[in-house]
Structures are given as C-alpha cells and as structure tokens.
Amino acid sequence: MVILEADKIVKIYGETSGESVTKALSGISLSVKQGEFVAIMGPSGSGKTTLLNILSGIDKPTSGVMTIAGHAINKMKRDELALFRRKQIGFVFQEFNLLDSLTVKENIILPMVLEKKSAAEMEEKVQTLAGLFEIEPILQKYPYNISGGQQQRTAVSRALVNNPGIIFADEPTGNLDSKSSTAIMECFEKIVQELKTTVLLVTHDVFAASYCQKVIFIKDGHIHSYIVKKGSRKEFLNQIIDNLAVLGGRTYDI
Amino acid sequence: MTFKQIVWKMAKVQYKKYLIYFLCNSFAVMFFFMFSTVYFNERIIEAKKLDGIQDALAVPAVALVVFTVFFISYAHNVFMKRRKSEFGLFMTLGMSHRDISKLLLLENGVIGLCSIVTGIIGGAIFSRLFFLLLMKSVGLEEIPFHFNGSMFLYSIATFALVFLAAVGKSLFFTLKKDVIQSLRSNRTAETIKLKSPLFGGFGLVMMFGSILMLYFSFSKSNGGELLLWTIGVLIGLYISLNQSVSFLIELAKKNKPFYYRRLLLLTSLDYKFKQLTSILMLVTVMIMVTIIYTTLLLTIYQSSEKDAIEGNPYDIAIVQAKTKNNLSSEEISSIINKQDNPIKQHLKMPIFYSIQTLPGVEGYFTNVVISVDDFNKLTSQQKQLQEREYINYINEAPEYVGNSNDDHQELAFNIGSKERTYQQKGMIAVKSINNLSYLHEFIIVNQAEFELLKKNADGFAAEIQLFNVANWKNTADVVEILDKKVKHYSKTAPQIADRAGIPSQQEFFQMASKIDSYQYHKNSSGILFCVISFLSVIFFFGTFILLYLNLFSELDLEQAKYQKLYKIGITAREVKRFISNELATLFFIPLVLGTTLAYLYVAILATDVGGIMKNPEILLHFVIIASGYLCIQAGYFFYARRKMCTNII
Ligand SMILES: Nc1ncnc2c1ncn2[C@@H]1O[C@H](COP(=O)(O)OP(=O)(O)OP(=O)(O)O)[C@@H](O)[C@H]1O
Ligand SMILES: [Mg+2]
Numbered sequence: 001m002v003i004l005e006a007d008k009i010v011k012i013y014g015e016t017s018g019e020s021v022t023k024a025l026s027g028i029s030l031s032v033k034q035g036e037f038v039a040i041m042g043p044s045g046s047g048k049t050t051l052l053n054i055l056s057g058i059d060k061p062t063s064g065v066m067t068i069a070g071h072a073i074n075k076m077k078r079d080e081l082a083l084f085r086r087k088q089i090g091f092v093f094q095e096f097n098l099l100d101s102l103t104v105k106e107n108i109i110l111p112m113v114l115e116k117k118s119a120a121e122m123e124e125k126v127q128t129l130a131g132l133f134e135i136e137p138i139l140q141k142y143p144y145n146i147s148g149g150q151q152q153r154t155a156v157s158r159a160l161v162n163n164p165g166i167i168f169a170d171e172p173t174g175n176l177d178s179k180s181s182t183a184i185m186e187c188f189e190k191i192v193q194e195l196k197t198t199v200l201l202v203t204h205d206v207f208a209a210s211y212c213q214k215v216i217f218i219k220d221g222h223i224h225s226y227i228v229k230k231g232s233r234k235e236f237l238n239q240i241i242d243n244l245a246v247l248g249g250r251t252y253d254i
Numbered sequence: 255m256t257f258k259q260i261v262w263k264m265a266k267v268q269y270k271k272y273l274i275y276f277l278c279n280s281f282a283v284m285f286f287f288m289f290s291t292v293y294f295n296e297r298i299i300e301a302k303k304l305d306g307i308q309d310a311l312a313v314p315a316v317a318l319v320v321f322t323v324f325f326i327s328y329a330h331n332v333f334m335k336r337r338k339s340e341f342g343l344f345m346t347l348g349m350s351h352r353d354i355s356k357l358l359l360l361e362n363g364v365i366g367l368c369s370i371v372t373g374i375i376g377g378a379i380f381s382r383l384f385f386l387l388l389m390k391s392v393g394l395e396e397i398p399f400h401f402n403g404s405m406f407l408y409s410i411a412t413f414a415l416v417f418l419a420a421v422g423k424s425l426f427f428t429l430k431k432d433v434i435q436s437l438r439s440n441r442t443a444e445t446i447k448l449k450s451p452l453f454g455g456f457g458l459v460m461m462f463g464s465i466l467m468l469y470f471s472f473s474k475s476n477g478g479e480l481l482l483w484t485i486g487v488l489i490g491l492y493i494s495l496n497q498s499v500s501f502l503i504e505l506a507k508k509n510k511p512f513y514y515r516r517l518l519l520l521t522s523l524d525y526k527f528k529q530l531t532s533i534l535m536l537v538t539v540m541i542m543v544t545i546i547y548t549t550l551l552l553t554i555y556q557s558s559e560k561d562a563i564e565g566n567p568y569d570i571a572i573v574q575a576k577t578k579n580n581l582s583s584e585e586i587s588s589i590i591n592k593q594d595n596p597i598k599q600h601l602k603m604p605i606f607y608s609i610q611t612l613p614g615v616e617g618y619f620t621n622v623v624i625s626v627d628d629f630n631k632l633t634s635q636q637k638q639l640q641e642r643e644y645i646n647y648i649n650e651a652p653e654y655v656g657n658s659n660d661d662h663q664e665l666a667f668n669i670g671s672k673e674r675t676y677q678q679k680g681m682i683a684v685k686s687i688n689n690l691s692y693l694h695e696f697i698i699v700n701q702a703e704f705e706l707l708k709k710n711a712d713g714f715a716a717e718i719q720l721f722n723v724a725n726w727k728n729t730a731d732v733v734e735i736l737d738k739k740v741k742h743y744s745k746t747a748p749q750i751a752d753r754a755g756i757p758s759q760q761e762f763f764q765m766a767s768k769i770d771s772y773q774y775h776k777n778s779s780g781i782l783f784c785v786i787s788f789l790s791v792i793f794f795f796g797t798f799i800l801l802y803l804n805l806f807s808e809l810d811l812e813q814a815k816y817q818k819l820y821k822i823g824i825t826a827r828e829v830k831r832f833i834s835n836e837l838a839t840l841f842f843i844p845l846v847l848g849t850t851l852a853y854l855y856v857a858i859l860a861t862d863v864g865g866i867m868k869n870p871e872i873l874l875h876f877v878i879i880a881s882g883y884l885c886i887q888a889g890y891f892f893y894a895r896r897k898m899c900t901n902i903i
Binding site for chain 2: 100
C-alpha cells in the first residue's frame, strides 16, 4: 500500500518577491510504500530540505500534487495542514527543535497536549517510548542539560507520540557524533520494524543511509537515481558510495 | 569597506531601534520638564492660599524621579540587549573593547543630547497647554505660566544623571565582561535555574498575610505598623510576581489533566514573569499608588464644598478685640453688605478669654467664657444656668467628640485673691461657630456670672461677629478686603499677654469664611488631583511602553518558539489563543493586583471616617478611577495582542 505519493513537484523560490528566482525542485515524482525506510541523498543545495518540507506540509509547492494516506495535502489550508501534520506525520529535525522551557517528558507529550489527549494516555505513551529509546532517566531534565544524542532521541519520541503513519527526518544525525548517530539510526530501525511506521529521511551521512532499505539520489532538483538494499548493510554502504561518486559534487564523509 | 562604514550601514538599516530609544528618552525629558513648570512656578510657590502645595507636590515629584530611573534604565537595557549581539559580531570581526566603548559612548551621547533638546522643546510646547488646562480645571486662571532657570536645570540634571548612570553601567560591563560569551548564554536555561516554587508559596503567604495584618491591625495601630505591613506587602508582591507561577505549576502538577492542558501557557508565563518581574512590580505599584492617591484626592476635592459648609456654619466670622480703636461693627457690615448679596443675618457674640495661673503648677490655664443667653441665641436652645454653674460647650459635631463622663466637675476662677468655683451642668457638642483657632471649647455661664468674670477675672474681652449673606459663593471680594483690614487692626490691637502659651493678637483676632475654606481646599486638592492625574497618565503610558518594549525585545525568541511549534503542527488559531491568554495575564494581573491592593488601602484609610461602606462617594470614586484604568489597560492589551499576532503568525 502506498502511503506517500508525490507527482511533479515544482518549487520556485523568490517568485513573489521578484528578487532572485531559484528553482529548487523541478518536477519530482516519487512514491513511498507503507513500512518502507527510505533515505534521500544529494549534494548541498540540491533541494532535499525543500522536498521534505513540501512532502510534510510545512512548506507549499509552486505546483504539483502530493497525497499522504489518501489525503491531498497540497489542497489543504494552513491550519488544516497543521492539524493533519500533528495527527498523521512525525518530524525529526537536524537541530532537534525542542522547547527549552519544557522538560524532556513535556516535550515528548507536546503533540498530545495539542491534541487534548487524556493525561493517562500521555503517561502511558511516554513510558512506552522512553523505554523503547532508553531515555527514562532523563525524563524530568531540561533539553540544555542533556546530550545531543539524548535530545534527538527525545525528538524522535515526540515524532512518534501521536502514532503517525509516516515520519520525516531532515538530517537527524547531522549534529551528532558517530556513536549517537548509530543510536539514532537504531531507533529508526526499531520504528520501522517494531512499530511498522514509514520513515523518510534526508542525510549526508552514508553510514546513516545504509540503515535504510532504499536510497533516492537527487541532484539540481531532479531525481537522479535510486538503489534498493538487497544484501547486507556493508554491501549497501559500498553501493551508496559508488553511486555518490557517480553523482559527483562533493565528497561525503564515510 | 572600512569598519566605520560597516557600523554606519548597520545603524542605518536598524534605525528603528535608535528611534525608539531616542523617543523614550525624549519623552522622559519632556515629562520632567512639564512637571517642573508646575513645581517651580513662582506664583504657586508663593501663593498664600496654596500653603502646603509644595510639600504635597513633593510626593509625586519623588514618584516621578523613581519612575524615571526605572524608565530610562529599562529603555537603555532594551536598547543594549539588541545592540549587544551586534557588538559581539563586531568583536569577532576584530573590533577592540576600546572601539566598542567609543562607539557606545558616541551613540548614547548623541541620543542623550538629542533627547534633551527635543524633550525640552516638546516640553515647552506641551507644558503651556498642560498648565493652562490644569489651572483652568481648578479655577486658578490668574496664575501666570512662565519659565525659569530651575525648571531647565532640574529637568536636564535629573535626566542626565540617570542617563549617565545607565550608560556607565553598560560601559563597565562591556569593558569587563566578554560580550561574545554573554551572547551565547541561554536565557531560558538561566531562568529555569531560578525556579523556586517554595519561595513562590512563601511570597504569596507573605503578601496575603501582610494584607490581613494590615487590615486587622490598622484601627488600633500607629503609623509604624502600617509602614511595616506595607513593606511586607511589597516584598511579598515582588516574590510572588517572581516565583508564584513556579509555585502554581508545582500545585497544578498534582492534577495532571489540568496541568497538561495548560502546559505551554504555564511554562511560558513562568519564564515571562521571571523576566519581567521588576516591570510588573513597577506597573502594579504605580497602579496601586495612583489609584489610592487619585481616589482620595478626588474625594477631598469633591468634598471641599461640604467641608467648607460643615466647618463654617456662618458665611463669615470675625474675631475682634473689644477696644475703641477697632474696625467698627458698622464698617464691617457696610463692607459685607452688597446690593446683590445682602447680609441676611448678623450675630454678635461677646466672649471673655480668661487667663489664670494654676497654683503650684507652671504655665497657664485659659478658658473662653460666653453667656448662656448668647449661646441660646446662637443655637436657638433654651438652656438655663444658676449662679456658679457652667456648661462645657465644644464647637464640634457630636460624632467627632468622644463621650466624656467627667460630669459634675468643678472649675475655679481667681477673683482678686479669692477663688470662685463653678459646678459643671453637662456638656454640649454642636457645631455652630466657624473654625477659629483658640475658639474650640467654651465655658457657658449665666449673664450675671459672665459680667462678673469679665470685670474681675484676669483676661480680656473680645467679640465674635457672625454674618450670613444671600450667597456665600459671591463673597470672595469682600472677604479679601475684610481680611486685609482685620489683619491691619489686629496688628495695632493691644497686646493680649506677653506670655508663652498665650496666642498673639494676630493669631487671635482673625476671620474664617466659607469661601476661604472652600477655595483653600479646592485649590490645593484640585491642583494635586490634576498633577496626580497627569502623572498617572505618564506612568501608565510609560509602564506600557516598558512592558511593550520588553515583550517585543524578545520577539525573535518568540518567533523561533512558534516556528518550532508550527512544525510540530500548531494551528494559527491555537497560536492566537495562546498569545491572547499569555498577554492577558501579563497585562491584567498587575492591574488586578494593583486595584485590589489599592482598594484595601482605601478601605483601610476610610475606617477613619467610618468605613468605606458608609462613604459611598469614596467607593464611587474608586470604581470610576479603577474602571478608567481598566479601559486604558484593555486598550493596551488589544493593541499589543494585535501587534504580537501579526508579528508571529
Ligand atoms: N527560503 C528560501 N528562499 C530562497 N531560496 C531558497 C530557500 N530555501 C532554499 N533555497 C534554495 O533552494 C535550493 C535548495 O535548498 P535546500 O535547502 O532544499 O537544499 P538542501 O539539499 O537541503 O541543501 P543542504 O544539503 O545544504 O541542506 C538552494 O539553492 C537554496 O539556495
Ligand atoms: Mg538541507
């Protein structure tokens, strides 16, 4: 079953202001099936963040159609989108995006608070997720008192709290060292395997990308190519590196 | 591009920041100047009928200075907060501490000077208007408006002092501290570290406890206790503003569903209240003080007519010595009697002022003796007295006189070398003579005894002349003429007695009229009321600017926060509601607190005159002024909310 479908997405920046016009996406089409674990890679400035923001409804495309779980989100209004986002979508950001004034636990339940879920439900959900991602000891701490990896695991928990159908992640390991990165990618693996949630992530990190089942390469706003994992992660890693060499642009940290 | 050009370019781009800072300072100078045109007006200082005004104006003057200190230093802090990030950038680009200091001094110097110039000019223009309005509203149009050196000197000096102190402090910290480091510090984190729910609970207890203590101990306590509990209230208030949200959060956490539903609002308020404690405190206290002050003054002002009538049963009263060279009764009558305002009633009341030494005691003992016949004429009573009997008469409404049960006392007068004793036959308290100094308590005896005492006892005879005319409000002219004459004659009157404790003739031979008392009250409380109203407007305006500037100085943080929330999926409607709740709390909590405190103080002060419920006019004035404040504050709130919403959504 297809959960995400995008058709000929175009995004042009600076059309209204009329200063310098940038065509960030020039007609991207893709579809993601339920339970898939997909990475998007590409050189800096190729339009990855733009694509992810549009697919998740944070940003609006200039033209194109996207549907998530059968809802045409390009037709939705701003507030409708916001509601849809917090019910159906989870988002993990490179800079964590946690609120400083809330504790880890409060940050996690924030989407449920907005949804006006019952307190018992929130408590239960927090306990499950904290157990899954091993952040129970820090639930009462504030974001500035915990490590980057812990912050990102908090953010992942928050993304999952409303049982979304799909999770988007924009360079979730971009601010983390390799050990924390591994922990985060293992979290995503758990999400896909245990919770059967779809994950679409953007990354520069080939090591992170190798956890996925499929990697889509984009360049200058086009889909350049994609590869699917067949064998072990090690083999997939090498395949990704080869493909990136073909893509050119810049060297990737391996 | 040189450094100077970069700095200049950035300044040009962000001219708004400078403009706001400049306007704040300019306003401060302007208000100072406007106030000083009243404070230092020569006629107001001199005017005899405005006795005590200067002292009464001292309280608002101090309040204005305190407020200005707050205002200027806050405006400066907001300016510096925005400026610091740029200084950080300049320093990473290689600018030295010295260069930064020079830049800081240059900017502030230019802005300070411009503020003084524009503030004085603006003040000079508006003060004339303000002055005319003020004087017109209290009916003192004849007082001329003028400028003098002190007005300029004091307003410029006060401003300059406060401004320099603020700049000096910034300079010190720029030189001392690493600007870049202070840039990186996380304000939210620092604020959370200050959390202390227990202390918040303590603050609330302290505030409400002090209010209760104040209320219950007022009637029997002295001024010292009042001050003590007031300080208690203020300290409690400060702690509460700072910590009570933390305390409430701790309480709310006990009820999870309640807490979670208000999670964002409560945590955000906790942060805001800690950041804005001083300003909120300032707003609360200013509201409290101005409401108390204006309510009381308005009440006094409104009651000046009532007071004048109550204090002076007759339109004009004159005390004269019974000697030949004096203002004759006919002359007085002819002055008072005007065709359009004729004399309706004229009463002469002979009095005898007895002075006697007490055996064995140092000092003197004075009594004012009148005859029972005169008293009966005065009060239309039918009192009868026998030989050697007297009645103690107090010229005061009975409710102000305590019940003295020292009936049947004896009073002795020295007649020659013998003593003549009188038995008391009761006490009468009634207000039937104007408020005249030394003539408050009388001894009533019968006519024969009165003549006897006058002839034989030590002392002197005088006469109170009491007049009623058709309309006392038209007696200002004749009272002025009479006043001069009475003063002239009292100077030449025979010396009463050259002894300590005995009034001089100028003090004793006096006059008291409704119109004088009325004008005195009306002028002094009227001017004060207007000055306080004017200051209240300034305070209100100023505190709003402060609150507004401080709220919006962290706009970038707010935007970032809502951007984060938007990505999680908060709707614009929710954001609006959230901002609305938050701002409502910030704007109305000080108002509610200030008004409540003001009400309590007014109620406490009103216990002196029989309690607030017995004085509906005080309550009414309070309600009028408080609702005026509510309207203004509501206006500010809606404005700030609209501004905030358009900036964030
Ligand atoms: N808000 C914006 N306004 C104008 N142009 C933008 C905006 N956001 C991105 N762009 C431009 O669109 C293009 C794609 O940007 P995008 O952020 O999607 O790239 P990216 O692949 O995420 O890059 P990186 O790997 O560095 O994060 C870039 O050329 C960028 O300059
Ligand atoms: Mg990006």
